[in-house]
Amino acid sequence: MNTSAHLDTFARDHLPPPEQWPELRFALPELHYPERLNCADALLTGPPDGRPAFRTPTGDLWTYGDLRARVDRLAHLLTRDLGVVPGNRVLLRGPTTPWLAACWLAVLKAGAVAVTVLAQQRPHELATIGEIAQVRHALCDIRSVDDLAKAEIPGLVLATYGGDAPDDLLNRPAPEEPYQAVDTAADDVALIAFTSGTTGRPKGCMHVHRDVLAIADTFSRHVLKPTADDVFAGSPPLGFTFGLGGLVVFPLRAGAGALLLEQAHPKQLLPAIAEHRVSVLFTAPTAYRAMLAELDGHDVSSLRRCVSAGENLPAATWHAWHERTGLRIINGIGATELLHIFISAADDDARPGTTGVPVPGWQARVQDAEGRELPAGEPGLLAVRGPIGCRYLADPRQREYVRGGWNITGDTYVRDEDGYFRYVARADDMIISAGYNIAGPEVEDALLRHPDVVEAAVVGRPDEDRGQVVVAHVVLAEGAAQDTEALRAHVKSELAPYKCPREIVFLDALPRTATGKLQRFRLRTDG
Template sequence: MVSLSPPPRVPLSPYAPLSSSTPLPSPIPLPSPIPLSLSAPPSSPPAPSPPAPLPVPLSPSGHLDSFGRDGLPPAGAWPEFHWDLPELRYPQRLNCARELLDATIARLGGGRPCLTDGAGQTWSYQEVLDRVARIARVLVDDFGLVPGNRVLLRGPNSPWMAACWLAVIRAGGVAVSTAPLLRGGELRTMADRAGVQLALCDERFTGELEPAVAGVPVVAYSARGDGGALGRLAAGKPASFTPADTAADDVALIAFTSGTSGEPKATVHFHRDVLAIADTFSARVLQPRADDVFAGSPPLAFTFGLGGLLVFPLRAGARAVLLEDGSPRALFGAVAGLGITVLFTAPTAYRAALRDIDGYDLRTLRLCVSAGEALPEATWRAFREVTGLRIVDGIGSTEMLHVFISAAGDDIRPGATGKVVPGYRARIVDAAGEPVPDGVPGRLAVQGPTGCRYLSDPRQHQQVQRGWNLTGDTYIRDSDGYFWYQARSDDMIVSAGYNIAAPEVEQALLRHHAVAECAVVGAADTERGTVVKAFVRPGPGAEPGPALARELQDFVKREIAPYKYPRLVEFVTELPFSSTGKLQRAVLRRAGTPAHSSGDGEPPAPA
């Protein structure tokens, strides 16, 4: 047996850690939420916000390795949490893997289908539970895992990847999932930040992982057949394992942000948080059925995928199809054959599917969910027109674990992200953190049953202010409570004194028949400081050049305020997207000057 002793503590910030050894009262009652107004009345100046309360004291931990709690932010830096809904008042002792498997089996039976791979091979709920129990025994018996140890997971979506995640949680470990596209340096950073002590990896992806986590045991599994080395070890274990006696506020997972705004941050989430996203957004907005079949493109390593492709279906007793290839062609092509009813993917995939929509049989689909980037209204309307399906838009974040603003069915207003998900609160605030009236753009601030807790990271103070989670997005809330996305706060373009939201210009361009995809950023300009620059991937049959650039500029002037039109237009064959489907505008900002541009926005005439 390899003993997984905790690594030496290396201070990563000047924070004084919360003590995990201090005796705490038991049980600890949940506090009554402090009512906070979503916005100040327009006719009077906003009242000062109350000081942020301290978080609920932590209950006695079931972890022997206290690394996760030791790295939590100091008490005053936590956001305010709310458990307003009755279903969010979880018992003090809670293991979310038990709730997702054992409790679902007790409620609905173990024979129903649970996890399916791309080839159609399906494990029942009882078969998943048996495999999870065997893997948990391998972790504990063969590798000495104790509750609180961190286990890195690496591999594309598959039932085996899902079983490994559930096994780590069942054994009381902390899951640190990583995407298969990450390189050695990125893996090393994440492993070091999370203090990883063991790794479970798809056997096809060990090459870059093993040198990145030198000294850490790496156990390979196969996504097919008998499960490879890990599967053979598990086969020799009994199919029983009592879930670790973890606290509801013990750390269950460490998820890394995508790093689109800088160095990735490690977010910490508790067992109760995992269930909370299912009992709010999924249960209250999506309203899944036990006969639903979930599928999608996001990796389980990202919280959008973890929720939509594992936590939500298992909480509902539904089936999850875990596709290794999440490309639009593979995803939409698999719908009919696998009977998929609920689909999770990014706006770019819905746009891409429109190009070949006549080649897909989507009759089994009843629900399409979009997140990761703002969903353009043009994409929503085009998809609705050809499929009859209304895409459910939503905004979530790794810090909040999943979606907190959304709308479904008749509540959808095309172009709006939606309303606050039941269980959450949101408001728009100014630079000082004070609420602004409806109709005024500002920073989106959120509270709820989940929230930001960075692991040993001073950036906690930037993300959480006065008890509110700041998402980094600029929004407007209307008088009906709908939230309208304007831009990422760092994507606002200030040109000649005007504030211009890049996504608004993008949506205008996407309404032109010659535009397949586009991205808008600010570009340096000697006269105006910054000008609007559009990168455009032309659609089939469109001829890129000065004439089309001029046509697009004139089109935007007619669609929105003329001062917002792109003075610079560059035609490209592709746009840069992250593995989560997010447009990487930072890459485009570093691009050179386009050929089709001029100081007054009129492209030069061809030579």
């Protein structure tokens, strides 16, 4: 490892021991980065000042000159007013706006570690993330500050932006001169992205500065192939690495522009595509299915690239979208642990019903539980390796995800004779609904915090529109009323709304083995 620029060494100190790391491979010339690298500085360097960078549906337009100046101003405030030093973890929260993106870039340029969370997450979830990452600073959109304040993260220095107060981050006086990017090492931790595991306790995935550029220099460069004239847009928030790559990293690396939408449901996406001449779209299969029903009367002729990830893309959806638009959806699988997409295919190489082939710079195989590679046609665990690998923040589950130098994604796949990978199922209890990863036990924990709930078990049920929906099986205290809406309201007060059960089934007892182990398979079969 290179000499770190971090004065606060928490992130590096809590990396997994080297023997638990996956094998990192830098198989392309463009992946050989210099030892000293600040990815925010690299992303902001190059495009002319007048080229459009970010725009919003309300007509705001930031050029690259605007973006550079605002990022530098924020970085000065971070270090001068808030006392942020290299290596500090800075939590970022708010809707998808140019200011949130600028805050993310400023945190990295100042050598700190960005921890971007979802605007939907509730105080209990935010408190857990704050505890795991030892967050002491936060930049928050004024509209998203209430739940963060209620999280009561110890010692948190909280600064808001977008408000009228004199101490609002955007109203404070700041130096106008350029900010000299901190001379971070290429392997200094740049961000911690949180993902939920099947135990319900989120895992912090640590990614270094070179990782941020590597996702652009593999999937984006070789599969997506953007140009400086492209306009990117999509539905995933910046708290998801799918959105961070597709809406910030990829367009900036290409010198292109991005339309950042606070509301990006299909009914908002379609008119935005027409009005802003969006050419590259990132969203989940659920949204493509929903947009098919709304296409009439909307002009999508500007689109040239449509990327799908977050859940499996059914062949029927691919064909229906192609028939209506003439566009071949670029399917892909990524993981928070690996930052972005590592298997995909585009244009004539796309095969509906398959995810694709390993992205240049990546390797993939299907193996059994003992780590033996399986022949074509035989289902097994998907294993991948490349320039980025899983490095959990002080989490024993590192040993489960990384085995024999390979990253084991938790997906069951089949590889065909031509080397194409086809998704079969999740290999764990994760529920994937409309592109969101939902850990059943986390929802169970929220239900169990209701005084009337004695036991709870949550599983996914197949759903044509959303892939899966969350179904909760609940045992109530004696005499308690079977009030579905009260339980749903309780979960929504504890967790992000997308984790709320679509259906609640009341049972006298949960199915268990003789030793007391919950039989989830019976709930999936019966419910």
